[in-house]
Each structure stands twice: as structure tokens, then as C-alpha cells.
Amino acid sequence: MKSFKRHLTALAVSAALMPTAAVQAGEVEVLHWWTAGGEARAAAALKKMMEEQGHTWKDFAVAGGGGEAAMTVLKTRAVSGNPPAAAQIKGLDIREWAELGFLTSLDSVADAENWDQLIPPMISDVMKYEGEYVAVPVNVHRVNWLWVNPEVMKDVGVEVPTTLDEFFDVADKLKAEGYIPLAHGGQPWQDATVFDAVALAELGPDDYRKAFVDHDMDVINSAKMEDVFAQFAKVMSYVDDDAAGRDWNTATGMVIRGEAAMQIMGDWAKGEFTAAGLTPGEDYVCAPAPGTTGQFTFNVDSFAMFTLSEEEDIKAQKDLARTILEPEFQTLFNQNKGSIPVRTDMDMSDFDTCAQASMNTFKSSADDGGLVPSFSHGLATTSYIQGQIFDVVTNFVNSNNPDPAKTTDQLAAAIQSAM
Amino acid sequence: MEHTQRRPAGVARASSGLMDGLQRWLPKLVVAPTFLLVGIGIYGYMLWTGVLSFTNSSFLPSYNFVGLEQYAKLMESERWIVASWNLAIFGGLFIGICLLIGVVLAIFLDQRIRQEGAIRTIYLYPMALSMIVTGTVWRWILNPRLGLEKLMHDWGWTSFSFDWLVNSDFAIYTIVMAAVWQASGFVMALFLAGLRGVDSSIIRAARVDGASLPVIYWKIILPSLRPVFFSSVMVLAHIAIKSFDLVMAMTAGGPGYSTDLPAVFMYAHTFTRGQMGLGSASAMLMLGAILALLVPYLYSELREKRHD
Numbered sequence: 016m017k018s019f020k021r022h023l024t025a026l027a028v029s030a031a032l033m034p035t036a037a038v039q040a041g042e043v044e045v046l047h048w049w050t051a052g053g054e055a056r057a058a059a060a061l062k063k064m065m066e067e068q069g070h071t072w073k074d075f076a077v078a079g080g081g082g083e084a085a086m087t088v089l090k091t092r093a094v095s096g097n098p099p100a101a102a103q104i105k106g107l108d109i110r111e112w113a114e115l116g117f118l119t120s121l122d123s124v125a126d127a128e129n130w131d132q133l134i135p136p137m138i139s140d141v142m143k144y145e146g147e148y149v150a151v152p153v154n155v156h157r158v159n160w161l162w163v164n165p166e167v168m169k170d171v172g173v174e175v176p177t178t179l180d181e182f183f184d185v186a187d188k189l190k191a192e193g194y195i196p197l198a199h200g201g202q203p204w205q206d207a208t209v210f211d212a213v214a215l216a217e218l219g220p221d222d223y224r225k226a227f228v229d230h231d232m233d234v235i236n237s238a239k240m241e242d243v244f245a246q247f248a249k250v251m252s253y254v255d256d257d258a259a260g261r262d263w264n265t266a267t268g269m270v271i272r273g274e275a276a277m278q279i280m281g282d283w284a285k286g287e288f289t290a291a292g293l294t295p296g297e298d299y300v301c302a303p304a305p306g307t308t309g310q311f312t313f314n315v316d317s318f319a320m321f322t323l324s325e326e327e328d329i330k331a332q333k334d335l336a337r338t339i340l341e342p343e344f345q346t347l348f349n350q351n352k353g354s355i356p357v358r359t360d361m362d363m364s365d366f367d368t369c370a371q372a373s374m375n376t377f378k379s380s381a382d383d384g385g386l387v388p389s390f391s392h393g394l395a396t397t398s399y400i401q402g403q404i405f406d407v408v409t410n411f412v413n414s415n416n417p418d419p420a421k422t423t424d425q426l427a428a429a430i431q432s433a434m
Numbered sequence: 435m436e437h438t439q440r441r442p443a444g445v446a447r448a449s450s451g452l453m454d455g456l457q458r459w460l461p462k463l464v465v466a467p468t469f470l471l472v473g474i475g476i477y478g479y480m481l482w483t484g485v486l487s488f489t490n491s492s493f494l495p496s497y498n499f500v501g502l503e504q505y506a507k508l509m510e511s512e513r514w515i516v517a518s519w520n521l522a523i524f525g526g527l528f529i530g531i532c533l534l535i536g537v538v539l540a541i542f543l544d545q546r547i548r549q550e551g552a553i554r555t556i557y558l559y560p561m562a563l564s565m566i567v568t569g570t571v572w573r574w575i576l577n578p579r580l581g582l583e584k585l586m587h588d589w590g591w592t593s594f595s596f597d598w599l600v601n602s603d604f605a606i607y608t609i610v611m612a613a614v615w616q617a618s619g620f621v622m623a624l625f626l627a628g629l630r631g632v633d634s635s636i637i638r639a640a641r642v643d644g645a646s647l648p649v650i651y652w653k654i655i656l657p658s659l660r661p662v663f664f665s666s667v668m669v670l671a672h673i674a675i676k677s678f679d680l681v682m683a684m685t686a687g688g689p690g691y692s693t694d695l696p697a698v699f700m701y702a703h704t705f706t707r708g709q710m711g712l713g714s715a716s717a718m719l720m721l722g723a724i725l726a727l728l729v730p731y732l733y734s735e736l737r738e739k740r741h742d
Contacts, residue, residue: 083706086493090493094494111492115494202686257600258600259600260688397708406691409689409691410512410691415601
């Protein structure tokens with residue numbers, strides 16, 4: 016009986032204390048698919064930072080490549096009126112969700128924290144809907160990278176190519192020595208990633224934007240686009256015959272082992288080199304994709320914020336948005352993920368040389384117009400048009416007698432039908 | 435006396451009325467949940483998909499009706515045409531080869547050979563595997579750097595080349611191979627059961643008349659197995675039309691989209707591309723294809739019943 020009373024007192028005391036402890040504590044539920052390796056560590060860090068601010072973090076991690084499974088769950092939750100506070104949604108999909116009225120404005124945080132000054136306008140435009148922030152960018156990936164095994168290059172006696180012509184020259188020499196010049200995986204998004212880089216090299220940033228952001232038919236259905244397809248076919252001819260269906264990291268493994276010399280892939284490939292214990296600049300080289308020096312194709316991960324009803328939860332959601340853009344999280348997260356911070360005012364001394372180079376190009380290209388959104392990763396166009404372009408590109412790659420002129424017509428027709 | 439006799443009878447009548455009622459209602463009550471689930475889960479959603487196919491639904495359903503626009507888009511889509519052709523190639527070859535191998539194996543096994551049980555199990559076993567396993571195993575076997583081609587090269591036959599899996603013109607045939615491997619044992623089992631059911635006195639009578647064994651099979655036994663052919667074709671046809679997991683595991687629709695089947699097309703557009711309207715339209719066309727097979731079958735079945 017005595018012990019029962021003591022329990023009762025304890026309960027009463029804790030009940031009395033509860034409200035004071037929870038006065039500002041909201042719950043923030045975050046849908047993400049950072050479930051493995053460095054990404055999982057980064058997510059855990061964000062959780063810890065939120066808990067230090069007195070909020071509860073409800074993890075809503077749905078594993079599964081590229082978040083397809085997660086999006087299905089999210090749709091169900093959103094339609095039934097019970098969305099999470101934040102979900103990993105990127106690119107033009109943010110606008111689609113906002114149009115349906117699911118997203119909330121973050122302008123109070125954005126104004127207080129001066130986001131417009133911190134984030135380049137090219138990127139903040141993607142995060143806004145009708146002039147208001149509805150999503151927070153987490154990181155910036157550069158897509159137009161060329162990953163090189165310097166041992167192989169030294170063995171053949173060639174330099175890292177900086178233009179497409181140099182690339183063809185180098186690739187011929189590599190092929191003659193029995194190396195696979197270009198490591199690649201024959202999956203539609205990887206085909207598109209290489210096409211992305213070749214298109215930027217051939218068209219230049221202005222026409223790239225016209226073609227893939229504005230869908231200007233004068234550029235899409237032009238002789239220039241035929242050249243892009245012709246050059247693309249030539250680049251792809253240096254891929255080995257067994258690439259069909261290969262995963263991107265298997266292709267990166269071929270570069271690491273020295274079977275292949277180069278790979279065109281975004282900077283998430285760095286994670287594979289790091290995991291193999293290699294040092295950038297020494298054991299492997301990161302260079303801009305041939306012909307795109309000084310230009311930057313960006314791919315930005317972001318969290319879109321959903322409209323919530325509870326006052327505390329909204330507070331927690333705003334704190335989450337602020338925390339994501341704070342330098343501490345930006346450094347920690349991006350070091351783990353291989354990308355660079357989205358803020359241009361960060362100290363990059365703790366990052367590796369590839370990330371530093373990436374940041375320098377990011378800043379300079381933001382000023383001179385060389386910064387373009389990557390269509391192959393959903394930053395330039397809607398998922399329908401992107402899907403249509405993927406179909407045309409991958410069909411071209413896998414065709415036994417690729418015809419650039421015919422494919423250009425197909426591309427124009429495909430984009431038109433999806434607009 | 436009369437009184438006492440009548441009363442129990444009245445009670446019995448009342449309780450039997452209750453029992454009758456229960457007996458009438460109980461089966462209906464028991465199957466009601468199933469019917470409800472089937473009604474909503476299958477026919478309800480079928481209807482909903484039909485409705486969505488007339489809307490411009492993107493990644494969430496919307497009810498903005500656009501008439502037959504999605505169907506028109508589908509007909510113009512080269513990828514859909516490739517997927518439909520693939521289904522024709524895949525379905526035709528898959529059903530044809532499965533039937534051929536199944537019948538031949540069943541006839542061989544029907545010759546009262548030794549260890550028949552063990553052999554039958556071996557042939558039937560692939561059916562026990564999931565399509566995902568079959569697809570993965572065949573992907574490894576047919577991958578030029580990993581499987582058959584590498585094995586032949588390692589054994590010294592360096593000119594051997596078998597790259598169908600990574601060749602966009604031939605990849606669809608590798609899917610046929612894997613599917614045939616999986617399903618022909620099942621067809622064999624169906625025919626074996628049918629063969630065992632054939633009256634042996636007919637065969638003996640034919641023997642007496644001097645017919646050779648192939649002639650007996652060709653002219654007498656196989657024609658009498660028409661119902662088995664029918665049900666085999668039905669089972670194989672619906673496996674072919676709904677094929678999804680095998681393609682996803684083996685090629686994921688690649689190289690490019692050269693091994694796309696309608697089911698793969700539907701999934702990609704509805705769930706990953708945010709074109710739910712177009713995906714629904716393709717689903718309705720698949721339903722149409724199945725109905726085109728099913729309706730004549732049901733019609734002939736029901737007509738025969740009435741005939742009896």
C-alpha cells in the first residue's frame with residue numbers, strides 16, 4: 016500500500032511537470048529514404064538536432080530505391096488528410112504538390128533567416144510556389160562529373176579529356192590498349208545522365224535551358240539537337256557490350272578496379288570511391304564531364320513541408336526547416352552524402368577537393384549563367400516530360416542503327432505530346 | 435390425446451421453419467464477406483480504373499474528364515506499341531512452346547517408364563519457384579559476362595557468343611525462355627492427368643485395328659484431350675498477360691524499353707511517372723484483352739452445359 020502511494024505521488028508529480036517540459040514540444044514526422052550508409056547517419060544527426068530543440072522526431076523512413084515506395088505511401092497519407100510534416104520531394108514535383116494545395120508557406124522562416132540571400136535564385140525558384148517557399152533545399156549534387164582512374168590513364172599515356180573531341184581521342188587509345196573507355200550501366204536514367212552531360216556540352220547552357228526547361232521547339236527540333244544525338248551515340252559507342260541493366264555503382268566499381276577508365280555520373284559516385292578507401296586527386300580524379308568545364312548541372316534534394324493543423328507541430332516544422340539550412344547540419348550532411356551545401360556562404364575547408372571544386376564552380380556558374388537544372392534528375396521538367404525524354408534517349412541508345420535525325424523528330428513529338 | 439399429439443407437431447413445425455430459414459440464410463451469410471471484398475476489391479476498383487482512364491489524372495486521381503484523350507495518347511505512344519507487340523510475341527511463343535513441350539513430355543512419361551514419379555517432380559518443380567527467382571537465375575545464366583557465354587569462353591570456345599539478354603532485338607525471347615522453363619512442367623502435369631484418364635480399351639481396340647502408336651496419339655488420344663488444351667491455354671494466356679515480375683527481375687523492361695510488357699508499362703506510368711490517366715487507360719485495354727479471351731471461352735462452356 017505504501018509503495019502504491021509512492022507511485023501515485025510520482026505520477027502526480029510527473030503529471031504536474033509534464034506541461035512545463037512540453038510547452039513548446041511539437042512532433043515532427045519526416046518521410047525520407049535515407050536508410051543506408053552515410054545518408055542514414057545524416058538523418059540521425061538531423062533527428063538529434065531536432066530533439067535538442069525539445070521536439071519529438073517521428074521517423075517515417077520508407078526504404079526502396081529512389082523513393083518510389085515512399086511516394087506511394089505519401090500519396091495515400093496525403094489524400095486521407097494525414098500527411099507527415101515534411102517529405103523528401105524534389106524538383107518540379109514540389110510545384111505539383113503545391114498546386115494541389117498540400118504544402119504550407121515557409122516565408123516566415125525564410126524571411127527571418129534571409130534565405131533569399133543564402134540560396135542562389137536558380138535553386139530557390141524550384142523551392143517556391145507562387146513566390147513563397149514551400150520546400151527547403153538540403154544539398155546540391157553536381158551531375159556533370161567525369162570520374163577517372165588515373166592509373167589507367169597513365170598506363171595508356173593520356174590526359175584527362177576536357178572536350179568531347181579529346182574524349183574520343185583518349186577513348187580510342189584506351190580501347191586499343193584493351194580497357195573499357197567508359198563505364199556505364201544501361202538503365203534509362205543512366206543513359207539520360209550521360210545524355211544530359213553531352214547535351215550541355217553541345218548546346219551550351221542557354222540552349223540547354225531553352226530545350227529542357229522552356230521546351231522551345233526551335234531548339235528541340237533543330238540541327239543542333241541532331242548533333243547532340245550524334246555525339247551522344249559516339250560517346251556511348253565506348254561503353255562495353257554488357258552494360259544493359261547494370262547498376263551505376265557496379266559501373267563505378269569497374270573504374271575503381273581499373274577495368275574501365277572513366278564514368279560520367281553525378282557526385283554520389285564519390286561515396287563508392289570513399290567506401291573503397293580511395294583519396295580524391297590521388298587514387299581517383301573528378302573532372303567536369305567533357306566539354307562542360309565551368310558549367311554546373313545541379314540536382315537538389317529537398318524537403319517539402321505539408322500543411323499541418325496542430326500549433327506545436329507547425330512550430331516544430333518551422334524549426335526543422337531552419338535547422339536544415341543551418342551551417343552545422345549542412346556541413347555534416349553533405350560530408351556524408353558527397354554533395355555540397357546549398358548555402359554559398361559556407362566554409363569549405365573541411366570538405367575534400369572534389370567538393371571544394373564543385374562549390375567553386377557552383378558559385379562561379381551561378382554568376383555567369385552556367386548553372387543549369389538537370390533534366391535527367393527531375394529538376395528541369397515535370398515527371399511526364401522527363402519520362403518521355405527518357406524513353407526516346409534510351410530507345411536511341413539501344414537501337415541497332417541509331418538515327419539522330421529521326422530521333423530528334425521523335426524527341427520533339429514526345430515532348431509535345433506530354434506538354 | 436389429440437391435444438397432446440398436436441402440440442409437439444406445432445412446435446416441431448415452428449422450429450423446423452427456423453432451421454429452414456437458417457439453412458437458407460447461413461450459406462449466404464458465410465459467403466457475404468467474400469462477395470463484398472471481391473465486389474469492392476475487384477469490380478469496384480475495375481470500375482474506378484475505368485473512370486480514371488477518362489480523366490487527366492496525374493499523380494493523384496482527379497475527376498477532370500477529357501474523354502478518350504488518354505486512349506488516343508496511348509495509341510500514339512511508341513512504347514505502348516512496343517509493349518503490345520512484345521505481348522503478342524511473348525504470349526504466342528510462350529503458349530505455343532509450353533503446349534508443345536508439355537504434351538511431348540507427358541506422352542513420354544505416359545510410357546510407363548521407370549522412376550516416373552521422380553522425373554515428374556523434377557519437371558514440375560520450376561512451377562514452385564516464384565517468377566522473381568526464375569527471372570534472377572535466368573538473368574545470371576544469360577548475362578554474357580557472368581553466365582553461359584563466360585562459361586563457354588572459360589572452357590576454351592572463345593568464339594561462342596550469346597548476347598540475347600543485352601540485345602534489344604532479342605531480349606524478349608530470353609523472357610520467353612525463362613517463362614517456358616517455368617511453366618511447361620505444369621502443362622505436362624495437366625496433360626499427364628488427361629492421358630491417364632483416357633480409356634485404355636479405346637487404345638487396345640485401335641491396336642487391334644492395326645494403328646501405330648503415333649497415329650493413336652495423334653488421331654485418338656490428343657483430340658479427346660481438347661478440354662485439357664482449352665484449360666491449359668486459358669491458364670497460360672492469363673499468365674502471359676499479367677506477366678510483370680518475370681520482366682522486372684530479368685530485364686526491368688530493358689535494354690531501353692525493348693522488353694516492356696503492358697503490365698510493366700501500366701505500372702511505370704501509373705506509379706512512377708505520375709500519369710495515372712494514361713496508366714488506367716492501358717489497364718483497361720489489358721482488361722479488354724483478357725475479356726476477349728475469356729468471353730468466347732465462357733460462352734462455349736455455358737452453351738455446352740445448356741446443350742446437355
